[in-house]
Amino acid sequence: MVGTEQLRRPAVFLLRTLAVTACYYGAGRLGLLRHLVVEGAVFSPIWPPTGVAVAALLVFGLSCWPGIALGAFLVILSITTSLTPAVIGTLAGSTLAPLCAYLLLNRVGFRTELSRLRDGLALVFLGALAAMTISATTGVGIPVLTGRLAAGDFWPVWLAWWVGDAMGVLIVTPVLLLLYNARWHPHPARWRWKEATALVIAVAALVPLATYSSVSLLFLVYPLLIWGALRFQLAGTMLCALLASVLATLAATDGTGPFAGLSRIEVMAKLQAFNGAMALTALLLSAVITEQRNTRRSVERACQELVEVLEHLTAGEPPPPRPAEETYDADQGDGRGPHPGRAGPDAPLLDADDGPDHGAHRPRETR
The missing domain is CATH 1.10.1760 (Arp2/3 complex 21 kDa subunit ARPC3)
Structure with missing residues (x-):
């Protein structure tokens, strides 16, 4: 052995x-x-x-x-x-x-x-x-x-x-x-599929228009990033940012769209400013929204357990035992999340309203 x-x-x-x-x-x-x-x-x-x-x-x-x-x-x-x-x-x-x-x-x-x-x-x-x-x-x-x-x-x-x-x-x-x-959810809500499909169609239509139009329309990408972050968190916003960055790079290296007629230094400055601002917006906005939703979920579950304890005390019964591994932390989420280090059944790719439950965060592997 x-x-x-x-x-x-x-x-x-x-x-x-x-x-x-x-x-x-x-x-x-x-x-x-x-x-x-x-x-x-x-x-x-x-x-x-x-x-x-x-x-x-x-x-x-x-x-x-x-x-x-x-x-x-x-x-x-x-x-x-x-x-x-x-x-x-x-x-x-x-x-x-x-x-x-x-x-x-x-x-x-x-x-x-x-x-x-x-x-x-x-x-x-x-x-x-x-x-x-x-x-x-x-x-x-x-x-x-x-x-x-x-x-x-x-x-x-x-x-x-x-x-x-x-x-x-x-x-x-x-x-x-x-x-x-990521973790796939086998039975997502139907309306989540509809909104995800609508977002994909909007991205497929507006991002090429923004990056290849001779008129400067790069600002059209930001509403899509906000939509993806609000409804699908990291999955929605970073995939949109990846597509926009790739298409903008293609347009810049070809010298077309909003990069036409610019010098090499101007092309580099405009492209990198767009990519940098877009990546920062996508990453930080999705992180803020996910953190707020995890904090809200932790508080809601703590309040629910408090109500259960009060109901038992009012009825003259001992409070229900609480598993030792369940903890509530506004910074980490609750301790009843899915498999450590994985997104839960309501992963952001499919759960546009609730978002993932990252309760039991798995420490990063260093093996």
Whole structure:
């Protein structure tokens, strides 16, 4: 039995490493399909591998870092075969930045359900904006030191690199965490399907119009984000944000729609401002709404139990026993939630009114 367990652990580690490597490499190839040029340097407006790497670390723990490093190495090999100092610096930064994001998020007690405002703020300011300075600094600083990039071009290229990596975390990581925590409800209410269908139709019609129209209509995306957050929380708003970001990136790299006739710097500034504002709105608004609904549900259940206790006391009966594991916490929700770490039967994808019950939050795995 011991021998079987000893063989199983390396096999699981190997499979996990290969899976993370494959996902990172696939995301990298997708990110390389579209690019912009700033001061002669080519960069991706959204770099999905950073989001994949941070999500993998949050789900599997530090043990998956070799998969991130190997995936980054394979992506670099698909671009160049020469191992220059700049390439080594890019590889180191691509590995260290997600690790730093994970350690910072772990330090503040981040939860993968993103059901609290503090989790949304932590992912934005620690996981994306702070940690991704490492990859941008190493990726741009070493070419400047070796003379491959002019010193005067450092800040424009650094900003483009940093924003691209940060956008990967802000858009891709929440979607992957949403899929990880999702749980299908077999019998959703009929009206939820109708509203979800209406939202999908509205997104499919308005988002392409906003991102490809020659008239500046990008503001049309924000009502859809608000609708998705209010009725479907993280699922509704982040999926809408992902589609809008992808279409806006396609329009920007093609120089069409609201990005037509702009210089390269103007295209980068307009695209990154739109993507950043949209991702922040989607992530933080859904976190606030989910936290408020969990708090309301906890208070309602506490009041219901108090009424039951008073009824028993009035009738001269002892109060009903309360299971030791049931606790009420306005910050964590109630203790009678579904399977730890998973969305409940009323998951936000299908429950547009009640939202998920993230009562028994599962601590993040660090194995």
